[in-house]
Amino acid sequence: MEDLNKELLLDLYHTMVRIRMFEERVRDLALKNEIPGFVHVSIGEEASATGVCAALRHTDFITSTHRGHGHLIAKGGKLDRMMAELYGKRTGYCKGKGGSMHIVDFALGILGANGIVGAGLPIATGSALAAVVAGRDAVTACFFGDGASNEGTFHESLNLAAVWKLPVIFVCENNGFGEFTPAQTVTSVRDIATRAQAYGIPGLVVNGNDVIEVYRYASEAAARARAGGGPTLLECKTYRWEGHVVGEQAFLGAAAYREQAEIEEWKKRCPLIRFQQYAIASGRISAAELKKIEDETLAELDAAVAFARESPLPDPAEVTEDLYA
Amino acid sequence: MAITTFVQAINQALTEEMERDPLTFVMGEDVVLSVFGATKGLYEKFGPTRVRNTPIAEAGFVGAAVGAAMAGTRPICEVEFASFFYCAFDQVCNQAAKLRYMSGGQAKMAITFRTVYGAMGGAAAQHSETVYGQFLSVPGLKIVVPSGPADMKGLLKSAIRDDNPVIVFEHGGLGRAREEIPAGEYLVPLGKAAVKRPGEDVTVVAIGAMVPKALKVAEKLAADKISVEVVDPRTLIPLDEETILSSVAKTNRAVVVDEGHLRGGAAADIAALIGEKGFDFLDGPVTRVASLDVPIPFSPPLEKATVADEARIEAAIRGLVGR
Numbered sequence: 001m002e003d004l005n006k007e008l009l010l011d012l013y014h015t016m017v018r019i020r021m022f023e024e025r026v027r028d029l030a031l032k033n034e035i036p037g038f039v040h041v042s043i044g045e046e047a048s049a050t051g052v053c054a055a056l057r058h059t060d061f062i063t064s065t066h067r068g069h070g071h072l073i074a075k076g077g078k079l080d081r082m083m084a085e086l087y088g089k090r091t092g093y094c095k096g097k098g099g100s101m102h103i104v105d106f107a108l109g110i111l112g113a114n115g116i117v118g119a120g121l122p123i124a125t126g127s128a129l130a131a132v133v134a135g136r137d138a139v140t141a142c143f144f145g146d147g148a149s150n151e152g153t154f155h156e157s158l159n160l161a162a163v164w165k166l167p168v169i170f171v172c173e174n175n176g177f178g179e180f181t182p183a184q185t186v187t188s189v190r191d192i193a194t195r196a197q198a199y200g201i202p203g204l205v206v207n208g209n210d211v212i213e214v215y216r217y218a219s220e221a222a223a224r225a226r227a228g229g230g231p232t233l234l235e236c237k238t239y240r241w242e243g244h245v246v247g248e249q250a251f252l253g254a255a256a257y258r259e260q261a262e263i264e265e266w267k268k269r270c271p272l273i274r275f276q277q278y279a280i281a282s283g284r285i286s287a288a289e290l291k292k293i294e295d296e297t298l299a300e301l302d303a304a305v306a307f308a309r310e311s312p313l314p315d316p317a318e319v320t321e322d323l324y325a
Numbered sequence: 326m327a328i329t330t331f332v333q334a335i336n337q338a339l340t341e342e343m344e345r346d347p348l349t350f351v352m353g354e355d356v357v358l359s360v361f362g363a364t365k366g367l368y369e370k371f372g373p374t375r376v377r378n379t380p381i382a383e384a385g386f387v388g389a390a391v392g393a394a395m396a397g398t399r400p401i402c403e404v405e406f407a408s409f410f411y412c413a414f415d416q417v418c419n420q421a422a423k424l425r426y427m428s429g430g431q432a433k434m435a436i437t438f439r440t441v442y443g444a445m446g447g448a449a450a451q452h453s454e455t456v457y458g459q460f461l462s463v464p465g466l467k468i469v470v471p472s473g474p475a476d477m478k479g480l481l482k483s484a485i486r487d488d489n490p491v492i493v494f495e496h497g498g499l500g501r502a503r504e505e506i507p508a509g510e511y512l513v514p515l516g517k518a519a520v521k522r523p524g525e526d527v528t529v530v531a532i533g534a535m536v537p538k539a540l541k542v543a544e545k546l547a548a549d550k551i552s553v554e555v556v557d558p559r560t561l562i563p564l565d566e567e568t569i570l571s572s573v574a575k576t577n578r579a580v581v582v583d584e585g586h587l588r589g590g591a592a593a594d595i596a597a598l599i600g601e602k603g604f605d606f607l608d609g610p611v612t613r614v615a616s617l618d619v620p621i622p623f624s625p626p627l628e629k630a631t632v633a634d635e636a637r638i639e640a641a642i643r644g645l646v647g648r
Contacts, residue, residue, distance in 0.1 A: 061396060095429035104428035111395050112428060116419050122388020123420065129389055130396035133350050133374060140396075156385025163380065322430035323465055325488035 004212065006284055012054055012211050013279065013290060016046040016272050017297045019070040022079055023242075025301055026069065026086060026100075030246040035086045039100045042070040044209075044241035047271035048173050049074040051214025052141050052234075055222050061109040061127045061140040063120035066101045068113030071143050076108045079304035089311035096314045097322065109138075117178075118151030120144055121170070125157045128166035128231075139225045141169045141218070147178030149192045158199040158233065167225035169218060170233045173208060175240040180248075180257045193235035201231050208236030209271040212278070239266035331471075331502045334478035335363040335439070335495065339401065341510075342485040343371055346399060349485060350375040352386060353403025353439075361441065361500060364403070387413035390436050391420045394490075399435045401485060407442035407456045407494060421490040422465030434465075437484045438492040443534055443584055444632045445497035450620035453628070455533075455583070457494050458590030461561060467491040467515055468561040472536035474504040476559055479513030487515060496534035496584075516563035520572065524554035526646050527578040530569055530595055531555055535582040535614075535633060542638045551646055561591055569595065570603050577608040578645045582638055587615040612641045 023041040030039040042049070045067075053062065053074035064071040072082060077093075085092025086100050093103045104112040111127055114120050124142030131138040148154055149172055161168050172192050176183055189195060196203025202224075206217045214236060221232035241263060243249065254260075279285035329337070343349050350371075351364055357378045359365040368376040379386035383404060390402040404410055410417060417438070425432040444453040457468050467489055471477040477495070484491040521536060522543050531539035536557045543553035556572050558564060573579045579599045583592040592613040599611045614633045622628055 063392070093429065094427060094431070097429050098427045102427045104424075104431050106395075106428075106431045111392065112424060112432075114420075116415055119388070119415060119420055122385050122416060123392035123395065125385070126389035126392025126394070126400075127396040128392075130393040130398040133393065133398050134348060134396075138396075140392075153384050153388060156380070156382040157388070159380060160382065160385050160389060164377070322428075323426050324467075325425065325433060325435075 002282070008054065009279060009285060010289065010293065012050055012215065013275055014293050014297065015050040015054070015074050016211060016275065017294055018079065018300070019046040019049060019073050020272060021297050021301050022073060022082070023069060025305065027242060027246050029305070035100070036088060037099050039086070039246040040067040040244065041242050041246060042067050044266065044270065045173055045175055045238045046070055047211035048171065048208045048214050048236035048238060049143070051211045052143070052169070052171050052218040054215050055218035056139060056141055059109065060138050061111055061124070063111050063124040063127070063140070063142045064113040065120060065143055065145060065148070066113065066115050066117070067145070068101070068103065068143070072103050072105070072110055072113065075110050077103065077105055077110065079300055080307040083304040083308040084311045087308040087311070088313065089308055090314045090318070091307070091311040095318065095322070118144065118148040118153040121148065121153045121157035124168050125161045125166060128161065128168035129164065131167055132164070137226050139167045139169065139222050141171055143171050143173060145178065146172065146174040146176070146183040146187060146192060149195065150187060158196070158201065158231070161231040162199040162201045165228060165230035168231045169221045169225060170231060172233065172235045173238055174235055175238050177240055177244065179244045180252070182257070191235060193233055196233040201233060203233040204235070206234050206236045208238035209269050209274060211271055211275055241267060327506065327508070328503050329474045329506045331474045331477055331495070331499045332362045334474040334506060335481060336365060338478045338481040338485070339364060339367060340370065342482055343367065343375065348397070349399045349401060350377065351401045351403065352377040352379055352390060354379060354381055354405045356403055363439070383409050383412035384416055388416040388420065391416055391424070391434070394434050394436045395424065395432050399485065401437045401439065404438060404440040406452045407440045408451050408454045410440065410456060417460070417466070418463045422463045425489070426465055433488050434490045435488045436490045437481070438490070440492065440494060441497045442494045443496040443498055444621050444628050447623055447625060447628065448497070449623040453621035455585040455616065457492070457561060458585040460492060461591060461594055465490065466562060469493045469515065469559070470533040470561060471495065471559065472533055472557050473499070473502055475506045475511070476513055476519070478506055479511045480515065480559060482512050483515050491515070494533065499534055502537070513559065515560045516565055518556055518558045518565035518568035520554060520568065521557050522553065522555040524552040524576065526552045526576055527580060527642050528554045528556055528572040528576045529580045529582055529638065529642065531557060531582040532561070532591055533584060535584055538635050539582055539638055542635050542642065546639065546642060549648070551642065551648070553642060558595070566598060566602065569599065573599055573603045574606045577606055579603070579607065580612045580614060580638070580641045580645060582614045582633055584616055584633055586618050587613060588618055590615060609645050612645055614638050614641045
C-alpha cells in the first residue's frame with residue numbers, strides 16, 4: 001500500500017462505497033417494487049470491479065454482465081442516470097429501453113451490461129480487435145462470472161484473443177454461484193484461471209475481495225495488453241452476499257441452496273472493511289476521511305434517487321425510436 | 326461497361342470500400358485464401374491487420390464483429406454458409422440487432438455480414454438453406470438479397486456504408502452469373518425495389534436467385550401473350566412496399582416467389598402485405614411459390630423437387646391468369 005498514492009487509495013474506497021450504497025438502495029427499492037423487472041446486485045463483490053477499472057484509462061473499454069451496476073460505477077457511471085434507467089425513465093442512460101441489465105455509456109467506454117451470460121466475451125474481444133485495426137492503444141476489460149466460463153463463447157473468445165494477441169483482460173468474478181447452482185458442482189476445474197493454460201495465455205487467481213491486489217494484477221495485465229503482449233485471464237475469487245436476483249426468497253424461500261453460515265463467513269471478508277483496516281493501520285488515511293467519503297456518497301445517492309423519481313417516463317411514441325441509425 | 330460475374334462484383338465492392346475507409350476490415354473463415362473468390366487478393370492488397378482468417382468459431386468471431394463495431398470500426402464479416410449463422414444466433418439476434426435500441430441509440434453497429442445461401446446442387450440441408458426468413462422477425466437487422474452482379478455490387482457497397490447491421494445473402498448458384506455493371510462509383514440504395522421486367526397481367530415478386538428464374542418464365546409466357554411484371558425487392562428489410570403495391574395495383578394479380586420455406590418466410594411476409602394493403606386491387610388469391618417445408622435434401626432429384634423452380638412459377642402464373 002505504501003507505494004500507492006493517497007489520492008488513488010481514497011478513489012478506490014470512494015468507488016467501493018458508491019457501489020455498496022447504490023446496490024443496497026437498489027435492492028431495497030426493488031423489494032418495494034419501486035424498480036420494475038429483474039435486478040441483480042453485486043454486494044460483496046465491489047473490489048473486483050473497483051480494482052480493475054482503477055487500472056484502466058478513461059479511453060479504455062469494459063464489457064459487463066447482468067450483475068453490472070458495480071462495473072459501470074467503477075468505470076465512471078453517473079448514479080443519477082443509472083438510477084433513472086432502473087426506474088425506466090427517459091433520463092436514464094438508455095432512455096428507459098434497457099433497464100438494470102443493459103446500461104451502456106459509450107462516452108465512458110462502457111460497451112454495456114448484458115442479459116446473456118457469456119455474451120460479453122466475444123464483444124470485448126472485438127472491442128480489443130477494433131483497437132488494433134484502428135491503431136489505438138486502448139485496452140478492453142471483460143467482466144464475466146464463473147457461469148460464463150462454461151459457455152462456448154468463453155473458450156472461443158480466449159482462443160481468438162490469444163491467436164490475435166489482442167489487448168483484452170478477461171476478468172472472471174467467481175462469486176461461487178451460477179444463478180442458484182454452486183459453481184463447483186458444474187465446473188470441471190477448481191480454479192477457472194487454469195483454463196488460460198489451454199489457450200497459452202497467463203491465468204492468475206486473485207483475491208477478489210482485496211481491492212489493492214486486484215488493482216495490482218489488473219495494472220500488470222493492462223500494461224501487458226497495451227504493450228502488445230496479448231490477453232490475460234484473472235480469476236477474482238469473491239462471494240455473492242445477496243441472491244441471484246432480488247426478491248428470490250419470495251419464490252425460493254430462505255436458505256434454498258446455501259447455508260446462512262456460509263454467507264456470514266464471507267461477510268467477515270468484506271472488501272470495504274478489509275480496506276478500512278488497511279487504510280487506518282497504514283496511518284495514511286484517517287477514519288474521518290473515510291467517513292467523509294461515505295457521507296458524500298450518501299448525499300449523491302439520495303440525489304440520484306430523487307432525480308429518478310422526479311424524471312418523466314418515456315412517451316409511448318418513443319417506442320419506435322433508436323432502432324436504426 | 327464491363328461484363329462482370331457475381332463473385333467479381335463482390336470483390337470489386339469490397340476492394341473499393343476498403344480503399345475508401347480505413348476502418349473497414351474483413352474477417353471470416355478462409356477469407357485470405359478465399360474459397361469462392363469473393364475476397365481474393367484483399368489480403369495481398371490490405372494486409373494482415375485488415376484481412377483476417379478466423380477460427381471456425383462462429384459465436385466467437387461474429388460476436389467479435391459486434392464488439393469491433395461497437396468500438397468504432399466497420400467489420401465486414403463473412404459467415405461461409407448461411408446455416409452457420411445458427412451457431413451465432415445470440416450474437417446476431419440478441420446483440421447486433423438489439424444493442425442500438427437497448428442502449429437508447431448509443432451503439433453504432435456498422436457491421437456487414439456476407440453469407441452464401443441456397444440450394445446449389447447436392448450440398449444437403451446444412452449447406453443449402455435459405456435462412457433469411459428466420460431473421461425477418463428480428464427488428465434491428467437489415468436484410469439484403471441481390472439477384473445479379475450489378476445489384477450485388479451496388480447493394481454491398483451501400484451495406485458497408487450503412488451504420489446498422491446488414492446481412493447480405495449471396496446465392497451460391499449465382500456465383501458465375503454475368504452482367505454489365507456501370508463503370509465508376511455504383512451504389513444501389515437499401516430499401517428500393519427494382520422492376521426487372523414491366524408487364525400488365527400479373528406481378529411476380531421474386532427474391533434473390535428466383536429473379537432470373539422468374540424472368541425466364543416471363544420471357545416464355547410472353548409468347549403466349551401473358552405479360553408478366555417481375556419485381557425484385559432487393560432488400561427485405563427495409564421493404565419497398567410502395568413499388569410492390571403499385572405493381573399489383575396495375576396487374577391485379579400477384580405471385581410471390583422465394584427459395585425459402587413456405588411457412589413463416591419471406592414469401593409469407595410479402596403475401597400478407599399484398600393481402601392486407603392491396604386487397605382492393607386483387608382479382609384472385611395471392612399465390613406463393615416457395616420451397617417445400619422439408620430440409621433441403623441431398624440427392625439431386627429430391628433437391629429439385631423441393632426448391633421452387635421455373636415449372637412451378639409458370640404453373641402459378643397460369644393458374645392466376647386462367648390460361
